Amino acid sequence: MNGQYASLLIALPLISAFFVPVFKGIGKNAVRYFLILVTALQTGIAAWVFKEVYTTGQPIIVIAGGWKPPVGINLYIGHFAALFVLIIAVVSLFMAVFSISAVKTEPIDKYAMLFLLLMLGATGMIATGDIFNLFVFMEITAISAYALTAYNKTGEAAEASMKYIILGGIGSSFFLIGVALIYGSLGTLNMAQIAQLAATMNPTVAQVGLALIIFGLAVEAEIFPLNAWAPDAYQAAPHPITVMFSAFVVKAALYAMARLIYLMSDVGSWNSVLRMLIIMATLTVVVAELAALRQKNVKRMIAYSSIAQVGLIALAFALGTQAGVDAGVFHMINHAVVKALLFLAVGYVAITLGGAEVENFKGLGKKMPRTAFAISIGAIATVGIPLFNVFWSKVRIILATIDVGYTWAAVLVLSASVVEAVYYFRLLHTIWFEGEGEKINESFVIGLMMLFLAALVVVIGVYPDYVWELARKAGEDIFNVTQYVKNVPLMGVGA
Amino acid sequence: MISVYYFGAIALILIGLYAILIKRNLLKILVGLSIMETGVNLLLISIGYVSGKSAPILSEGIGPSQAVDPIPQALVLTAIVIGVATTAMALSVAILIYEKYGTLNVEEIRRLRG
Numbered sequence: 001m002n003g004q005y006a007s008l009l010i011a012l013p014l015i016s017a018f019f020v021p022v023f024k025g026i027g028k029n030a031v032r033y034f035l036i037l038v039t040a041l042q043t044g045i046a047a048w049v050f051k052e053v054y055t056t057g058q059p060i061i062v063i064a065g066g067w068k069p070p071v072g073i074n075l076y077i078g079h080f081a082a083l084f085v086l087i088i089a090v091v092s093l094f095m096a097v098f099s100i101s102a103v104k105t106e107p108i109d110k111y112a113m114l115f116l117l118l119m120l121g122a123t124g125m126i127a128t129g130d131i132f133n134l135f136v137f138m139e140i141t142a143i144s145a146y147a148l149t150a151y152n153k154t155g156e157a158a159e160a161s162m163k164y165i166i167l168g169g170i171g172s173s174f175f176l177i178g179v180a181l182i183y184g185s186l187g188t189l190n191m192a193q194i195a196q197l198a199a200t201m202n203p204t205v206a207q208v209g210l211a212l213i214i215f216g217l218a219v220e221a222e223i224f225p226l227n228a229w230a231p232d233a234y235q236a237a238p239h240p241i242t243v244m245f246s247a248f249v250v251k252a253a254l255y256a257m258a259r260l261i262y263l264m265s266d267v268g269s270w271n272s273v274l275r276m277l278i279i280m281a282t283l284t285v286v287v288a289e290l291a292a293l294r295q296k297n298v299k300r301m302i303a304y305s306s307i308a309q310v311g312l313i314a315l316a317f318a319l320g321t322q323a324g325v326d327a328g329v330f331h332m333i334n335h336a337v338v339k340a341l342l343f344l345a346v347g348y349v350a351i352t353l354g355g356a357e358v359e360n361f362k363g364l365g366k367k368m369p370r371t372a373f374a375i376s377i378g379a380i381a382t383v384g385i386p387l388f389n390v391f392w393s394k395v396r397i398i399l400a401t402i403d404v405g406y407t408w409a410a411v412l413v414l415s416a417s418v419v420e421a422v423y424y425f426r427l428l429h430t431i432w433f434e435g436e437g438e439k440i441n442e443s444f445v446i447g448l449m450m451l452f453l454a455a456l457v458v459v460i461g462v463y464p465d466y467v468w469e470l471a472r473k474a475g476e477d478i479f480n481v482t483q484y485v486k487n488v489p490l491m492g493v494g495a
Numbered sequence: 496m497i498s499v500y501y502f503g504a505i506a507l508i509l510i511g512l513y514a515i516l517i518k519r520n521l522l523k524i525l526v527g528l529s530i531m532e533t534g535v536n537l538l539l540i541s542i543g544y545v546s547g548k549s550a551p552i553l554s555e556g557i558g559p560s561q562a563v564d565p566i567p568q569a570l571v572l573t574a575i576v577i578g579v580a581t582t583a584m585a586l587s588v589a590i591l592i593y594e595k596y597g598t599l600n601v602e603e604i605r606r607l608r609g
Contacts, residue, residue: 132570132573135574136573136577139577139580139581142581143577143580143581143584146581146584146585146588147584150588150591153591154595155592155595155596155606156606158588158591158592158595159592159596159604159605159606161588162521162585162588162589162592162604165581165584165585165588166515166524166528166585168581169528169531169532169581169585170512170515170528170531172577172581173508173511173531173532173534173535176535176539176574177508177535177538179539179570180535180538180539180542180567183539183542183566183567183570184542187564189566
């Protein structure tokens, strides 16, 4: 089949978002099922793209309007994009199903629209091959994320959303200044051409531009000190949206960051930018783990833990070696699975028992054994116990860090992991050994989703080789810029 | 070439940043955000500016060589639209905050802590 059909990944959610009001006329539940239908279709397309890219080994390049880049705009769906578009679609499908029981607040049609736009934005950020388009997709993601954070219409939700808007506004301005500096000195916005011309750029301008872009993306990527919005938004947003934030919105920004860093690797002052990011990433891990320790709300606690894992991924990407990037991508996959499981389970508990405070988790092992079991698997995996998936990626990240010579960073990250173990085991103790309760009927469908994710955690943990192979190919897609430039059919203009 | 427009743009960005960081009233912070976005847009447009050339519209006597770079202008249009959307979103959230908290002072809007 023709690779140009991959553009449906962008077109389908966008068109479907417009059709939501039509379905609202049929009935309230029609919107919910329409959401499931669209995300299922998106999953189908993403699976086809994934199969296509991984069997042929060639990236799919979608050229908009028949204009060759750099005059026209292209989408670049390489190994990384194919893998992550699939993850986005699958997580969205699960969350569309979860939304049926999790989101009761009206208006549901607005929720469905924003849900689709959030999915679209993250997909676009990963697939685009043009930095200004990256900005546009980032803003689509950000604005739908602001609105969804405020969706519950409580005071807390409004406050969290406002913090997010202000930080996000500063971030997007910084990003745009960075884009302006790069465009001003290279005269192009196409990623492949930027990589081609990067060596000719003035090192100081490149350094400032890249640093500003990293700061701009750091808001979405939740890297210290620009992550103050994240725990609030995670706590206040509807439960399915929290899962989406953690599982792929952050990942899209991290990917964009890594992609831009490696595109500019020919620039003279490249290493100083990497060093800055390594310091930021290590601080993210340490600060987030310490903050998680004193949380009373479980959803907020896991949000902080999520930020810490993101710091770990950023650290891996900032190492500047193939091993680091591969380990980072591997950790991204594992983290998406584990945090989807954890937030899904915690969200389900919060709906059933009326809140995510620690008190509600007392005796959970007796009240909701299946959900408690899912939380336990997620918690143990996040801590990094062997035979669970996160263990392998954490080990690889730490080995890669030591290889490059940043022993201090590895030591700090490891000691932060000990803190992580403390609060997760405290949570497990609360769940299994404290409090009493009667057994509550658990939803079969949500139990099935949790079972699937938990099984994935264990299977990747026991047989990591297949997923590691996927991650290695995806990592090479980011790291090997020469191949990236070769794949994009550039017209011989500009320069 | 460093032109005087850059200084104007950067001054606007810094004024906006100052307002965001120092002001206590939520509306003033949002005004600061808008000023900052305007500064960024001005910076973008000044990058495409070439002294003595005309707008990039093909008409009598103006060919491609006499016009300024059109791409930054197209980018700024997009950026302005996005900025408007962000501001509208922020203001509607500010209304919600005022309903729930009865104040716009950011020091009193502190229910989420830790």
